[in-house]
Amino acid sequence: MAVDWRHVRSEFPALTRWTFLDTATFGQLPRRAVEAVARHFAHRDELACSDFLAWFDDADRLRALLGRLVGANPEDIAFIPNAATALGLLVEKLPWRRGDRVVTLRDEFPNNLYAAAVLGRRGVEPLEAGWPELLGLVDARTRLVIVSSVNYVTGFRVPLAEVAAAARAAGALLYVDGTQSVGALRLDVRRCGVDMLAVHGYKWLLCPNGAGFMYVAPKLRAMLEPAVVGWRSHRDWRQVDALHHGAPEWKPDAERYEGGMLSFPLLYAMAASVGLMLEIGPEAIEERVLELAARVREALRGLGARLPADEAPHFDSPVIAAEFAGRDAPSLARALRHDRVLVSARHGFLRVSPHFYNDEADIARLEEGLRRLL
Numbered sequence: 481m482a483v484d485w486r487h488v489r490s491e492f493p494a495l496t497r498w499t500f501l502d503t504a505t506f507g508q509l510p511r512r513a514v515e516a517v518a519r520h521f522a523h524r525d526e527l528a529c530s531d532f533l534a535w536f537d538d539a540d541r542l543r544a545l546l547g548r549l550v551g552a553n554p555e556d557i558a559f560i561p562n563a564a565t566a567l568g569l570l571v572e573k574l575p576w577r578r579g580d581r582v583v584t585l586r587d588e589f590p591n592n593l594y595a596a597a598v599l600g601r602r603g604v605e606p607l608e609a610g611w612p613e614l615l616g617l618v619d620a621r622t623r624l625v626i627v628s629s630v631n632y633v634t635g636f637r638v639p640l641a642e643v644a645a646a647a648r649a650a651g652a653l654l655y656v657d658g659t660q661s662v663g664a665l666r667l668d669v670r671r672c673g674v675d676m677l678a679v680h681g682y683k684w685l686l687c688p689n690g691a692g693f694m695y696v697a698p699k700l701r702a703m704l705e706p707a708v709v710g711w712r713s714h715r716d717w718r719q720v721d722a723l724h725h726g727a728p729e730w731k732p733d734a735e736r737y738e739g740g741m742l743s744f745p746l747l748y749a750m751a752a753s754v755g756l757m758l759e760i761g762p763e764a765i766e767e768r769v770l771e772l773a774a775r776v777r778e779a780l781r782g783l784g785a786r787l788p789a790d791e792a793p794h795f796d797s798p799v800i801a802a803e804f805a806g807r808d809a810p811s812l813a814r815a816l817r818h819d820r821v822l823v824s825a826r827h828g829f830l831r832v833s834p835h836f837y838n839d840e841a842d843i844a845r846l847e848e849g850l851r852r853l854l
Contacts, residue, residue, distance in 0.1 A: 488837060491511050495508065500838070501843075503664075503834070504824065504833035505683070507683050512752040516751065533718060542750060562690070571595050571598060578602075580622075582622070583614060583617045584596050584607070586608045589628050611794070614643070615646045618643075620651065622652040625653070632660050635831075636797075640654075644674065648673055659678070659679055661797065664766065664798050665769070666763065669697070678693075685753060696734040705730070708739035709728065710738075769836055772836075787802055807853075816850070819849050
C-alpha cells in the first residue's frame with residue numbers, strides 16, 4: 481500500500497512554519513512523541529509512580545522495537561544518552577595492549593577522532609585513512625575499527641560490509657556510529673557484522689536529544705565489563721524489596737551497561753517515533769529519503785554547485801554537501817534562515833539533509849532561495 485506522505489507530514493507541526501531541510505543537525509519530533517511524554521507524566525500523577533517497575537517492561541518492549549529496526553535481538557540493546565557514551569565504554573573497558581591499533585576514516589565525526597587520539601596516549605596506535613585506503617590499514621595489530629555509517633559533512637555512506645569483512649579477517653572489532661543514518665537508511669547489524677552500533681536518536685530517529693541506544697554483540701559482551709555500576713547492575717535488580725548487597729553479578733544482556741534509572745520520558749517519546757517508522761516501513765522510508773536526496777542534488781547541480789557525490793561512489797545518503805565557488809557556506813545558510821529555510825554549513829560545504837517528512841515543495845523553496853542569493 482502506498483504511503484500517504486502528506487498525512488505523515490501532518491505529524492510534524494514545525495513544518496507548517498519552516499522549510500526544514502536539516503535533519504543531519506536535529507530531527508523534528510512527531511506529535512505522537514510529544515503526546516507520549518505528556519501521557520507518561522499524567523500517568524505518574526495518577527498512580528504517584530507506584531507502578532514504576534512496570535515502566536521497565538515498557539522499556540523492554542522498546543528494546544524489541546529497536547531490535548526490529550536494526551536486525552538485533554531485544555537482549556542486545558542498551559539505552560544510552562548519546563553515542564559518545566557507547567564509544568567511551570570501548571575506550572575504557574576493552575582490554576587494550578600496548579602496540580594495538582585503532583583505525584578510523586579521515587574526516588570522521590569528532591567523537592571517533594578524539595577516541596582514537598586518547599587511545600594514542602595509552603600506547604595504542606591511531607591510524608586514519610580515506611576510502612578505500614582504510615581497508616589496507618586493518619591488519620593483525622588492529623584491535624578496533626571506528627566508522628560512522630554516514631559522514632556528517634559529506635554524506636559519504638561507508639560500505640559497512642566491506643569494513644566488517646576486513647575487521648573480521650584481522651580479528652578486530654567494528655564500532656559503527658549510526659546516528660547519521662538509522663531512521664532514514666536500513667541497517668542490519670548482524671548481516672553487516674557490526675560488533676557495536678551506537679545511535680543518538682535526536683537526528684534521523686526523530687527523538688528528543690538524550691534518547692539513544694546501542695547494540696552490543698554477544699561476543700563483545702562476553703569480554704566487555706560495564707563502565708557504569710549502579711543498583712541495576714546486579715542480575716536480580718528487580719527485587720527492590722531486598723536489593724542485593726555485595727559485588728554485582730552481571731546480567732548477560734546488554735542491559736548490564738545501563739547501571740541506574742532510565743530517562744523514561746525520553747524513552748516513551750522514542751517508542752512513539754520508532755513505532756511511527758515501523759508503521760510506515762523502513763524500506764518505504766529509505767526509498768523516500770533517497771528519492772528526495774536525488775531531487776536536492778539535481779536542484780543544487782542546476783545552480784552550479786560542486787557535489788562530492790558527483791566525484792566518487794558511495795554518496796547514496798540523505799546528507800548532501802554542496803560547494804558554490806566564491807560563496808561562503810555559513811553566510812548562505814544564515815541568509816536562507818532569514819527566509820525560514822533551514823540548512824546548515826559544515827567545513828566549507830552547504831549541507832542539506834531531507835527526511836521522509838519533507839516534500840518537493842520544500843526543495844523548490846530551497847532552490848528559489850539559493851537562486852536569489854547566488
